[in-house]
Amino acid sequence: MKAESRRKKRLDRSIKVRTEGLYALSSWAEILYLVLPRAVLIFGLLLIPLFLDMYWRRVICAAGIYALLALGFDFLAEFVGLVCLGGAFFIGAGGYISGLLNAYAGWPPFVCIPIATLSGAVISTLILVPALRLRGIYFAIASFMFPLFAVYIIIALSAFGGTEGISALDTLPNQWSEIYLILGVVLISLFGLRRLVNEDMGLILRGIKDNDQAVRASGISITAYKIKAVFIASLMGCFGGAYLSHLYGWLGISLFGMDFSILPIAATVMGGMGTLAGGVLGALILTPLSEALRGFGQLRVVLYCFILLLFIVYKPEGFLSYFQRKYHQFEVWEEV
């Protein structure tokens, strides 16, 4: 009986309450409280490469790509209500366009990558538009199918290099530009999205997810906003793809691989859906893990799907939310 007479109550820490308004600037402790998590993230991310050898630096580059995909997935799933099961399509689109421009037109990577990012995003968005006017599940199905179709078509028509792919693309100038480019883009995307989500557009998108009828009755075309959201997410994914093709100097059908679709999802679920940063952290954890387990082949995918299921069923808030909660609140037993 004793256990039932007490209940856990969560209260915001006093320092959190103090930092909610303008008074946050009134003391160093409070400024530190606000700035610390973000500073740790930014500086940690930027300093890590200095301590790693070339192999692991490459791994961080890959983690950055997955992080971009995770950001896109989290954004679309939690803030718009669209579950994107095919991040691989963005990678493939960006990668192929950038690689093909480089291979056939001879343009250097720093020209190809932006063009590929933009055009890839346009193409990805256009192809997903038919599914956007309909229920969320159509988007999930369509996004799942398109990367697979892209592979079938490329193989069947033997186009764009077919099963062999195209190699000997130009790579990025040097190791340092490689890694800081991707990390920079990840950070900009992360903070950019956080900003977006709190602006008017973010509110509208969240409204679409929560109660789309009311949004339509308020004079907003939900399809138009969904298209904008998908475009933003695909920009990030296509950049990742374009970057990837110049990281290894190679493009092939593996750019549309299931790995790119599932790892970001697992990273986001682990990190905490809706936190945006959670996906980034999840990617930073899962990618090296996946690399370390390279010897086990497909076991990696099975492993991260298992982890994903465990999290989604038992701890859907993810570990970042858990830590955020610990940071901002404390628990107290109270008598009932």
Next chain:
Amino acid sequence: MDILIYGTVNSVIYALIAVGFTLVYGVSRIPNFAHGSIYVLVGFLTWTFLKNLHIPYGIAIVLSLFLATLIGLIIYRLVLIRLRGLPTSEIIASFAVSLIILEGLRMQGIAGFKGFIGPFYMLPPFVDGKVRILGVFVDYQRIIIVAACFALVVLLWVFTHYTKMGLSLRAIAQDEHAAMMLGIHSDRTAMTALSVGSALAGLAAVLILPLGNITAEMGYKVLIYALAVCIIGGLGSWAGAVLASFVIGFAMKISTALFGAMWESVVLVGTIILILLLKPSGLLGKQKELEERV
């Protein structure tokens, strides 16, 4: 003329593949992304029973179908039951289950497990040989498939119209809340639906796999076909699924005859996009207003 015969066979194959998915979605509104993986899993299980454990073919089939049903039950009970009502999580979870099974089947080198890749795995047809129909050679297996499909349709019709379980499935499919008010247990019905759906996937597998070989990649392809049939026919519409299978079946055969087998995927994805643009709720989708209303 052989387009007619092979088109029909093809259509029936698509219908068989899609029926399990349609059932699960119609009843519980859960998209069972693991559908394709169960198909392949049953194929491999049957092969293992047959080749490694030397169990007679017939019993092997029954055993794997039974396991398929069980797996469907387990998937629902362990994973999906906690996620009902959260569409995002449902989709992600069933997708994850699908990958666990499919990628698991591709694993190599764990405890000597070779992994199912490569064209080595085949199930023997039920009856060998061909027969001549209307001037075209058709193997017995294909005829068996068509016959089995008809039998299945009749069986399912009887099941959903005359048995208590079947009627409750239809009730939940039509109006979940009303059915619940009549005492029909939503979770139990969804569990049944998923089990039956998995069994149907398995059935499709044992019937169709003898025509070719078994690979893990097929899981994705099968899932895509099931999804395509449902989208084109209308999610949740039985008649639509049948109609769509015929449309797709014939369209694919005709395009192969005209343009060559390479363009199959193009035709398929093109049809899907066309339907989404022109008649989003599918050919026979009943829920038109709801579709547009998102």
Next chain:
Amino acid sequence: METEALLHVDKISKAFGGVNAVSEVSFTLKRGEVLGVIGPNGSGKTTLVNLITGFVRPDRGRVYFKGKEITGMPPHKIANLGLTRTFQVMRPYHSLPAFKNLIIPLNAPRVRKTRGGKLGDVDAVAIDILEEIGFERDARVPYKPAGSLPLGYLKRLELGRCIALRPEVIICDEILSGLSMSEITGLLPLLERLQMDGISLVMIEHRLRELFRLADRVIVLSFGQKIADGTPEEVMENQEVKKAYLGREKKR
């Protein structure tokens, strides 16, 4: 006659799987008037609203707004023309402050061009609107999380959502339902003020006494058909209406 009519509904019909939800309903709303829509439960009132405002496509019939045909137009386009509606079941964003709920309509094309200014102004406009409809600024009510507001305020918030669009017509779907007498007494003057500001109202209601005080004209629906159309007094005398609400008199 056509030019005076702000909203004209012509023989609109919708059947759901064999059941005639709305059958051949026609009516006209003139500028500046308050039109009541009453009828027993299940008579098709909400379906009628959905048909007019574009949430459901009619099987037959047409709808004209300000002379232009709007049948089958998507809801957001209709709202942008100035024809708005409230929802019976409201789901505001619980954790967001009340005024943020208005940010969404304030981003609609209809208002965007005229509201002027950058981000900061949108919040101020939202708070002003809320204040006009009774959210006391001094008591910081507009800043309270929407989920914590009592029903009376939520109904006003729903009206606010429409008002933010600078509408010409607001269709209120049972806006007085579920409120206590004091909340209703507080809401009625707001509705009258809206009418005086030039907004025409269509009110779907069950509370006949309050509705009849506000309404200029009333139409009555029963089983999807319009069975009466007139002033409140005329409608109250109508035999058909009495039959629909109270049932036939038993003949001994």
